[in-house]
Amino acid sequence: MAKRFHFRLESLLHLRAALEKEAERSLARSLQEEQALERQIEAIAAARAASFESRRSEPGRYVDIQAWRDVERHLVALERKELQARADLELAHGRTEACREALRRAHRDRLSLERLKERRKLEHDQDQDRLEAAQLDELAVMRFRRRLA
Numbered sequence: 657m658a659k660r661f662h663f664r665l666e667s668l669l670h671l672r673a674a675l676e677k678e679a680e681r682s683l684a685r686s687l688q689e690e691q692a693l694e695r696q697i698e699a700i701a702a703a704r705a706a707s708f709e710s711r712r713s714e715p716g717r718y719v720d721i722q723a724w725r726d727v728e729r730h731l732v733a734l735e736r737k738e739l740q741a742r743a744d745l746e747l748a749h750g751r752t753e754a755c756r757e758a759l760r761r762a763h764r765d766r767l768s769l770e771r772l773k774e775r776r777k778l779e780h781d782q783d784q785d786r787l788e789a790a791q792l793d794e795l796a797v798m799r800f801r802r803r804l805a
Contacts, residue, residue, distance in 0.1 A: 658784045658787075658788065659780075659784065661776075661777050661780045661781070663773045663776060663777070665769060665772070665773070666773075668769060669766070669769045669770070669773060672762065672765050672766040672769055673766055675762045675765075675766075676759070676762040676763055676765075676766050678762075679755065679758045679759040679761075679762040679763075680759060682755045682758065682759075683752070683755040683756060683758075683759050686748065686751050686752040686755045687752060689748050689751075690745065690748045690749065690752055693741055693744055693745040693748055694745065696741050697738060697741050697742065697745065700734050700737055700738045700741065701738070703734055704731060704734050704735075704738075707727050707730055707731050707734065708731075710727060711723075711724060711727045
């Protein structure tokens with residue numbers, strides 16, 4: 657009877673698959689963070705455009721200086737928020753690239769073990785085929801001898 661194939665590094669293969677899944681989740685979280693920051697920057701740009709529009713007055717009308725100053729302060733605050741969001745976005749890009757690289761490494765490590773498992777399985781199957789062929793040859797020789805006797 658043929659011996660079943662047992663890959664000794666199966667638990668390591670499962671571990672590497674789990675690490676790859678975790679790297680995928682980490683990359684997904686990083687991409688979501690980037691998208692949230694991009695949406696925040698877009699919202700700031702929309703708020704700035706709305707502020708500029710609210711500051712606009714019709715020709716011939718008086719300008720409320722206090723309202724003008726309030727809008728100006730609001731624009732400065734929006735500019736600071738946008739600068740901070742852009743800096744955060746750059747950091748998020750760096751984290752995303754690090755996550756991508758970690759995912760590539762995890763995938764490569766898992767695939768190398770998968771290939772090793774396939775090679776070992778093929779070697780095992782070939783060894784079992786040789787063993788079975790030798791056993792069949794021995795059986796044939798024994799039958800031949802029995803007929804001669």
